[in-house]
Structures are given as C-alpha cells and as structure tokens.
Amino acid sequence: MRPEPAAPASTALLTDHYELTMVQAALRSGAASRRCVFETFARRLPRGRRYGVLAGTGRVLDAIEHFRFGDAEIALLRDGKVVDDETLDFLAGYRFDGDIRGYAEGEAWFPGSPVLVVESDFAHGVLLETVILSVLNHDSAIASAASRMTGAAGTRPCIEMGSRRTHEEAAVAAARAAWIAGFAATSNLEAGRRWGVPTAGTAAHSFTLLHDDEREAFTAQVEAMGAGTTLLVDTYDVERAVEIAVEVAGTGLGAVRLDSGDLLDQAQEVREQLDSLGATSTRIVVTSDLDEFAIAGLAAGPVDAYGVGTQLVTGSGAPTAGMVYKLVARSDDSGRMVDVAKASKDKASVGGRKFALRRRDARGVAEAEVIGVGEPPLDDGDDRTLLVDYVRAGELVGGEHVALAAARERHETSLAELPRSAHQLSQGDPAIPTRYV
Amino acid sequence: MRPEPAAPASTALLTDHYELTMVQAALRSGAASRRCVFETFARRLPRGRRYGVLAGTGRVLDAIEHFRFGDAEIALLRDGKVVDDETLDFLAGYRFDGDIRGYAEGEAWFPGSPVLVVESDFAHGVLLETVILSVLNHDSAIASAASRMTGAAGTRPCIEMGSRRTHEEAAVAAARAAWIAGFAATSNLEAGRRWGVPTAGTAAHSFTLLHDDEREAFTAQVEAMGAGTTLLVDTYDVERAVEIAVEVAGTGLGAVRLDSGDLLDQAQEVREQLDSLGATSTRIVVTSDLDEFAIAGLAAGPVDAYGVGTQLVTGSGAPTAGMVYKLVARSDDSGRMVDVAKASKDKASVGGRKFALRRRDARGVAEAEVIGVGEPPLDDGDDRTLLVDYVRAGELVGGEHVALAAARERHETSLAELPRSAHQLSQGDPAIPTRYV
Structure with a gap:
C-alpha cells in the first residue's frame, strides 16, 4: 500500500x-x-x-x-x-x-x-488561536454533553463507546473528555494508552453471527472471557438468548447487553427473566443511540449501565462549544x-x-x-x-x-x-x- | 512544560x-x-x-x-x-x-x-471495524454537507475555514473532505501540507484592534500582502471601513470580507459603495456561520465567495454519516x-x-x-x-x-x-x- x-x-x-x-x-x-x-x-x-x-x-x-x-x-x-x-x-x-x-x-x-x-x-x-480553539471547542462540547448524561444516569455507570462515529483522533479526545465528566470507562484502547482511561467492551452482533448458533457463540465467549463477561442478547430473540446465556454461563453471568427495541420494556422483561432463572446479580447494560434524555427515561427501569456512542461524540446536538x-x-x-x-x-x-x-x-x-x-x-x-x-x-x-x-x-x-x-x-x-x- | x-x-x-x-x-x-x-x-x-x-x-x-x-x-x-x-x-x-x-x-x-x-x-x-467507521463516518459527514454547500454556491467558490470549531486532527480531514466535495480552498495549513489542498486566508478582527485605527491596520496589511489582499471591514463601521480600504489599497483592492449583520443587505450596500469608488473588480467575501441554506439565501446578492466554518466541520446538522x-x-x-x-x-x-x-x-x-x-x-x-x-x-x-x-x-x-x-x-x-x- x-x-x-x-x-x-x-x-x-x-x-x-x-x-x-x-x-x-x-x-x-x-x-x-x-x-x-x-x-x-x-x-x-x-x-x-x-x-x-x-x-x-x-x-x-x-x-x-x-x-x-x-x-x-x-x-x-x-x-x-x-x-x-x-x-x-x-x-x-x-x-x-x-x-x-x-x-x-x-x-x-x-x-x-x-x-x-x-x-x-x-x-x-x-x-495559537486556531489550535487552542480546536481543542477547547471539541473537548468542551463533548464534556458538556457527557456531564448531562452522567447527571441523568445518577449512580449508574456510563460507558463511552462512540469511537466509530467520529474522527479517529477526535475519538481519543472524546473518551478523555467523557472521563473528565464522570464516564466510568471507554471502548477506545488508545484513550487507555494515552490517557489511562479504563477500557471496557462486550461483543458485537457479528460475533454471534459468525457462529452456527447463539449457544456456540456464547459458549466461545464465556470460555475465553469467563462467566463475568457481558453477552449480547438481541441478535435474534431476546428471551431465548437470555435463557441460553444463563444455561451457558450459569447464574454467575456478569451482564447481558440490549441494543435495540424498546429498552425500558425489554429491560423489565429481561430482569424478571434473569431473576426467575436465579441470575439475580447479572447486570443489564443498554446501548442504542442513547442520549441524556433516553438515559433519564430509563431511570425507572432495571438498568445497570449505559453504553453511549453517537450522541456523546457528537455533543448531543451541540458538536462544538x-x-x-x-x-x-x-x-x-x-x-x-x-x-x-x-x-x-x-x-x-x-x-x-x-x-x-x-x-x-x-x-x-x-x-x-x-x-x-x-x-x-x-x-x-x-x-x-x-x-x-x-x-x-x-x-x-x-x-x-x-x-x-x-x-x-x-x-x-x-x-x-x-x-x-x-x-x-x-x-x-x-x-x-x-x-x- | x-x-x-x-x-x-x-x-x-x-x-x-x-x-x-x-x-x-x-x-x-x-x-x-x-x-x-x-x-x-x-x-x-x-x-x-x-x-x-x-x-x-x-x-x-x-x-x-x-x-x-x-x-x-x-x-x-x-x-x-x-x-x-x-x-x-x-x-x-x-x-x-x-x-x-x-x-x-x-x-x-x-x-x-x-x-x-x-x-x-x-x-x-x-x-478493522472501528477505524474504518471512524474515518468514513466523519469524512463522509463532512463531504455530504460540503456538497450541498458547493451546490448552493453554484460557480462561486466556497472556502473551508472551520478548523477552530472541531478537533485539530478532524479539522485536517474535514478540509480534505470539503475539497473532494468542491470547496476551492481551506484555511488549514496542515491540510495544505498533508493533502495538497490550496490554503487561503484573510485577517481577523484582532489584527484591526491591534492597531491604533483601521487605516493603520489596513495599511499594514496592504504593505505586507499587497493590494490583492482581503480586508476585513466590519470591526467598527462597514461603510467607513470600505472607504478607508479603497483609499489605502486603491481600486485594485482584492476583496473585502463581511463577517456579521445581515449579509445580503450589507453585500448590496458594499457592492454599490465599491462600484461608486471605482473598485468595481474588488470582490466581496462573506463569512459568519454560513450553511447551505444561508448560502442559497445569498444567491441573489453580489457575493463573490463564501467562507464556511462551523456548519461545514459539524456536518451541517449531521455530524456523523x-x-x-x-x-x-x-x-x-x-x-x-x-x-x-x-x-x-x-x-x-x-x-x-x-x-x-x-x-x-x-x-x-x-x-x-x-x-x-x-x-x-x-x-x-x-x-x-x-x-x-x-x-x-x-x-x-x-x-x-x-x-x-x-x-x-x-x-x-x-x-x-x-x-x-x-x-x-x-x-x-x-x-x-x-x-x-
């Protein structure tokens, strides 16, 4: 090349x-x-x-x-x-x-x-005008949006996962700004290297689709990452996926992630299902174009963590300060x-x-x-x-x-x-x- | 440090x-x-x-x-x-x-x-998922917005000047994307170095304020850059500034820039004034939070070039593709x-x-x-x-x-x-x- x-x-x-x-x-x-x-x-x-x-x-x-x-x-x-x-x-x-x-x-x-x-x-x-404004306008726009999100989330952690929705270097700066404004972690590995922000991640739908069925995918992930991992349960049918997830990982399963549909309804259903299966400490992570308003709207739901992407890195409607x-x-x-x-x-x-x-x-x-x-x-x-x-x-x-x-x-x-x-x-x-x- | x-x-x-x-x-x-x-x-x-x-x-x-x-x-x-x-x-x-x-x-x-x-x-x-999406989502968002702007501008050139409103590296990529979508130049020097995009610039209000009066500032700029330069005429009173600008640079003055107020009205007034002073070939450059709609709205005005900043680098309402x-x-x-x-x-x-x-x-x-x-x-x-x-x-x-x-x-x-x-x-x-x- x-x-x-x-x-x-x-x-x-x-x-x-x-x-x-x-x-x-x-x-x-x-x-x-x-x-x-x-x-x-x-x-x-x-x-x-x-x-x-x-x-x-x-x-x-x-x-x-x-x-x-x-x-x-x-x-x-x-x-x-x-x-x-x-x-x-x-x-x-x-x-x-x-x-x-x-x-x-x-x-x-x-x-x-x-x-x-x-x-x-x-x-x-x-x-120095241009570079000062570039940095402060970008980073402050992200931190200002992030602050509203962590405020809306209260004691529940927010995880920054917007790298794919913004310029690759802006992504690193966005993870840094979100961390300042109270985010708990980022998906961005370079932000971990450069700024020491804790990194975290779950799995994508492609990982499930790669395998012949959901059970095989979950088994592979649990064997590699341990039962404390987060399994993505909305690739096909959520109820069936949660059932398989607990069968595969046991009641010590770390978390499940929901990335589509009506998150409030689904979180409620999944919480009841997890509890009925004995996985009472398994957490529910939600993602899917969340912003501060969606986070606030989920306050009444049994949600344990929010993954925030697009709206964080684009300043939730205000991409520059x-x-x-x-x-x-x-x-x-x-x-x-x-x-x-x-x-x-x-x-x-x-x-x-x-x-x-x-x-x-x-x-x-x-x-x-x-x-x-x-x-x-x-x-x-x-x-x-x-x-x-x-x-x-x-x-x-x-x-x-x-x-x-x-x-x-x-x-x-x-x-x-x-x-x-x-x-x-x-x-x-x-x-x-x-x-x- | x-x-x-x-x-x-x-x-x-x-x-x-x-x-x-x-x-x-x-x-x-x-x-x-x-x-x-x-x-x-x-x-x-x-x-x-x-x-x-x-x-x-x-x-x-x-x-x-x-x-x-x-x-x-x-x-x-x-x-x-x-x-x-x-x-x-x-x-x-x-x-x-x-x-x-x-x-x-x-x-x-x-x-x-x-x-x-x-x-x-x-x-x-x-x-490769993350880095591919980071680059394409950012650059395509900018190019998509830029394309509507150059479309609205018709044969009049658009100049990219949004570096200060976005992450410093995103700014370089934005200048590249805008160039693809028909922009004529960028203010960003690194985009000139890295991608060969033509660079251009006028002067800021700070340059006028630095000097004891507008005449002194314009004289300094014309002496340094030649009469073909672009003088910023809205720091104090536009009409007075245009008068001084032509006195200082002569009727061969390259261009004047308007950065505030009702641009359509002002462009009309400034055009008439320039013509009456004999500066019939002096161009009018407008800036001030332009987007494709503002550019289209100025189509009927005697505007020769558009400088576009914030709305370009933030994708004009759609910062990610x-x-x-x-x-x-x-x-x-x-x-x-x-x-x-x-x-x-x-x-x-x-x-x-x-x-x-x-x-x-x-x-x-x-x-x-x-x-x-x-x-x-x-x-x-x-x-x-x-x-x-x-x-x-x-x-x-x-x-x-x-x-x-x-x-x-x-x-x-x-x-x-x-x-x-x-x-x-x-x-x-x-x-x-x-x-x-």
Whole structure:
C-alpha cells in the first residue's frame, strides 16, 4: 500500500493560514511586539443548556509545547509562498514565551467565562488561536454533553463507546473528555494508552453471527472471557438468548447487553427473566443511540449501565462549544495597555482584561459568574476565584490543574455547587447569570 | 512544560476494546479463521438529505496499512490484561491479508450502498471495524454537507475555514473532505501540507484592534500582502471601513470580507459603495456561520465567495454519516459461504454479499441504486458499476480511486448524473430509491 502522509511531530500547522499572514503584516507595521491579552470564551451556551464543562486545557498546553516551526514546516511555508522570509525567520525561532491563565479543567463555565487567557506579544499570541480553539471547542462540547448524561444516569455507570462515529483522533479526545465528566470507562484502547482511561467492551452482533448458533457463540465467549463477561442478547430473540446465556454461563453471568427495541420494556422483561432463572446479580447494560434524555427515561427501569456512542461524540446536538479567541487589550506606542473591542453587528465583544469568580451564598451554592473587567471582582467571603496560572513566561507552572484525575474531581465538585436547576434537562437559561463588574 | 503522550505510529489502538476480545474468543472457538464478508453502509441518510457523498476511503487504506501491533501496543494490551497471550501472539503478527472493494471516493451514496466491503477471515476483518467507521463516518459527514454547500454556491467558490470549531486532527480531514466535495480552498495549513489542498486566508478582527485605527491596520496589511489582499471591514463601521480600504489599497483592492449583520443587505450596500469608488473588480467575501441554506439565501446578492466554518466541520446538522460495519456472510465448517443477518428489532440487516450499480436512463440520469444480493445485478446498458477493487490479498491495487484529484472529479461527475431533485435543499426522500435484487 502507499505510504501515509506522516503525522506532524509539530502542532504548528494545525493553524489557519491567516494567523501567519497577520504576523507578517504586524511584523512589518511593528505592531507584532505590542503586548496583547487574548481571551477564550463562549458568547452563549448551546440552546437550552444550563452550563458548559471545560475540557481540553491539558491538551492545549501539550499542543503549545509542540508548537514549533521546524525545517519541514518552514520549507512548506516557503514553497507555498504563505509568508515572506522575515516572517519565516520569526517562525523558525518561535517558542511561546508569554503567560497563560484559565479555568481549571473540568470546571463549569457560562456565557462570557474567560476559560483561557493568553498574554504575550501579538505575534506569539495570535498564532495559537486556531489550535487552542480546536481543542477547547471539541473537548468542551463533548464534556458538556457527557456531564448531562452522567447527571441523568445518577449512580449508574456510563460507558463511552462512540469511537466509530467520529474522527479517529477526535475519538481519543472524546473518551478523555467523557472521563473528565464522570464516564466510568471507554471502548477506545488508545484513550487507555494515552490517557489511562479504563477500557471496557462486550461483543458485537457479528460475533454471534459468525457462529452456527447463539449457544456456540456464547459458549466461545464465556470460555475465553469467563462467566463475568457481558453477552449480547438481541441478535435474534431476546428471551431465548437470555435463557441460553444463563444455561451457558450459569447464574454467575456478569451482564447481558440490549441494543435495540424498546429498552425500558425489554429491560423489565429481561430482569424478571434473569431473576426467575436465579441470575439475580447479572447486570443489564443498554446501548442504542442513547442520549441524556433516553438515559433519564430509563431511570425507572432495571438498568445497570449505559453504553453511549453517537450522541456523546457528537455533543448531543451541540458538536462544538462556540468558543472564540478575542483580543481584549493591547499596549499602545507608549506601552500603556488599552482595552479594545469590536463593534460588529450582533458580535460585539467586551473589551478589557477579565477576572472571574463564582459567587456563592453562605451554603456554598453558586449564584452568579462574576466577571471583573480590568480588575478582580471582590470576593464576598464565600466566593471562589476561577482563574489559575498555567504558564508564566513560557514555562508551565500549573500542571496540577490539568491532571486528568484532578479534572474529573473538579467536574464533580464544580457541578455539586451549582443550583439544582443546572441539572434539569429541559431547555432553560444558564443555571447562574453572568455579571460584569 | 510536560511531555505530550506521543501520538501513535500505529493505528491499531484506534480501536474498540471488544474487537480484540472477540478475536480472543473466536481464536478459542476456532471460528476466527472462518471466511467473512463485512459490509460498510448506512441504513438511512440524515433526515431530509437527498444523497450522501463518500469520503475517507484513501485515509482508511492508509490506516489499514499502519494497523500493526508493535511492541508498545502489545505491552499495553498485556499490562492491561485486555487479551490473553495467544491473542497477543496473533496480534503481533497481524497484517491485513484480505480483500477490500468499495465505492470510489467522492461517489454519491444512498441507504444500503455497500461503500466499503472487507473480505477476510473473521479475525482480520473484525479488527478493522472501528477505524474504518471512524474515518468514513466523519469524512463522509463532512463531504455530504460540503456538497450541498458547493451546490448552493453554484460557480462561486466556497472556502473551508472551520478548523477552530472541531478537533485539530478532524479539522485536517474535514478540509480534505470539503475539497473532494468542491470547496476551492481551506484555511488549514496542515491540510495544505498533508493533502495538497490550496490554503487561503484573510485577517481577523484582532489584527484591526491591534492597531491604533483601521487605516493603520489596513495599511499594514496592504504593505505586507499587497493590494490583492482581503480586508476585513466590519470591526467598527462597514461603510467607513470600505472607504478607508479603497483609499489605502486603491481600486485594485482584492476583496473585502463581511463577517456579521445581515449579509445580503450589507453585500448590496458594499457592492454599490465599491462600484461608486471605482473598485468595481474588488470582490466581496462573506463569512459568519454560513450553511447551505444561508448560502442559497445569498444567491441573489453580489457575493463573490463564501467562507464556511462551523456548519461545514459539524456536518451541517449531521455530524456523523451513520455508517455501520456488518457481517453479511461467512463460511461454515465445510467452507461453504452462508448469508447471515441479525433480526434485532428496528435494526435488522440484509444478509448476503452485495454488488451495486447505479441504474441510469438512456440520457445518463440516475434512476436507482440497484443492489444485487449474492450476485451482481444486470447492467441494462446505461448503468454504472459502483464497486472497485482496492486491496487484493493485502496488497493495494486500486490507489487511483482514492487519489484526491480523482475523488474531486468523481464527486462532480457523480452529482451531475443525479436527478435534479438531488440538489433541492428542502427536506425530502433520497434522490433515487435503493432496490435490492
């Protein structure tokens, strides 16, 4: 077969063409060295959502570390006449040397929350726009959907199995984001390797169809994997399959999986059948295009775990988080910082460097996202400051805020302090208002 | 900064856990060596769509070539106790040795179209399920949306600029898929490097805000990029900006970009203003959350090019193509091939190896997707056979069908033979029916 175009060791070309031409023009005008504050935020939540969940910050920091223009990248840009030689010289020496602050990964966010703030000269900061937004928009969309699913599932585990429904690398990132938002495992082996997410799996219909009959297939699976395995029981007739499954595996059968039909009805029937056969501890796993609403609808059923695929990896109707990366302040010729904002119709932005805290009442329940423009808002005693330092002068200083276990815990504690309305699946306004002060 | 978990040289772990455990069970039962036919198809088109466009086949073949379990992969699977030693031995020697046929990349598809058919023993074929579906579901979703956009745009060019709204690697694949479906360029530099897609870009609002005023910003850009550049004119006041733009660049200004407000009204006003200033050849580029409907709505306006972001990379409401990978035939103990199909409620499949042709009338207009079960359907003289050979006994034999230029041309010719109803944006049935014979 033909050779694959090699994957880039550098992340520098995962970038929009115009970031480089803007650097060229700014180098020419001298503005490239102006000190700039770029803020990443979403103007709104996806329609009807009560909160968002931040994911991807750890991947962003990795991408920035690998954002270098090596010989191969420079040659491409030269051959393609993307930018001039002066700009190529600048790019060849590029290494991000500014500061990055942001919300801790796993944190809830609301319209306007400055989830990632980059401060550097213009040239160093503008180049990172595309890759920062790619990562945060994708990963946060998945985590935001995942959070609603684990919320709807309550104490029952959710298993991520959407790899086949999204780009093969997006799948790995999706498994990571879902883990942050409380999923119990993923089907994706690379997510296990790269991020340490626990992996799990059952069996496909093809395995049953491969064998001469269901009994032979179940026997093969139980002999290979042990009675604790999960048998898929809807290839032909569910009732007959459950009967065979318990005959083959015994009452110690780990679980059965239902992947079609009316899951609530079937779970009820299968539970009764399993119990009548003495397999009272055999669990029922359901799959089949589940989303947060279907999961909530199954709450009354005897379901032990949810396998979620398509709707998880496509953000359950909101496949991108709508984050933008905007210049909000920059220095002038005298070195003084000046707030800036565009006045575009329907897309105006709020100029000035932002600070953020979550206002909480005396019982610790969140009341508002308070965003201070130009200076930090006053903590009234029960509040929580939201911006942490990630990078100072190009050096990572806040790695602990993106450790995956910490992000998963942050998600849980951040969600726990939101008002109860945050957890409603019905369409509504953000769970707390955003207030600029 | 901390080291990034290295990207895999192998694609073998971009795979669901259960593919490997099924191999283990099938090796144990002996069924792993049964000859199998796996078919990739979609049960239906996304709601209201008239046709789908196949993209990703070239990337699938690359992924299969790199689907090897090296020492690192084996160590991970051993440490994680994913499968037993016998299975690890099998995996260590894995190299796909079967046959692959499918539709040419860029081809239109319909419900049931067997777009990729894998024939091999069970173990060799089942392992490829996840990565095949990841690539085809993603890339075909993007190409299908892109095709409606280029159709709506007619002869006006569409520029892909959605990288920031999707996973950073999905962005590269999206640019490739959009190119197949007729987009003229992408903003994504890595898509330029990896796939040779032309790259293009304008400037962001941050560039204008960086400078003390619009005139300074435009001057910097024109000095650096030449008068042929595209100036963004909606940061403050459009009318004033257009005036400044022509003053700075002269009547030879390449283009202006509008990114907010009522694009149809504004394009009209800007066109009149440009003409009155003598900049009659200056083009108008519009962006701002365009989809195929917005593009169609701008057909009457003096718009010269469309920049499309979010809606392109999220499949314009259909972010995944809904393709599945199903076992449809396998050998029995005597070596005879047996058709197989699951009977699951609401997800039954059609057993048997499929062949496909596009039935065309005497004028060459497509009339039906004819799928022969078990044997090829009869060509009535004007028809077109759809399956081409890609891989025989593990060796690539059909690389020409996935060359990117050929895929782009295939998209154009395939679309041209569909009935006119295919190009309607209103919700409707597939443009041609699928007939099993």
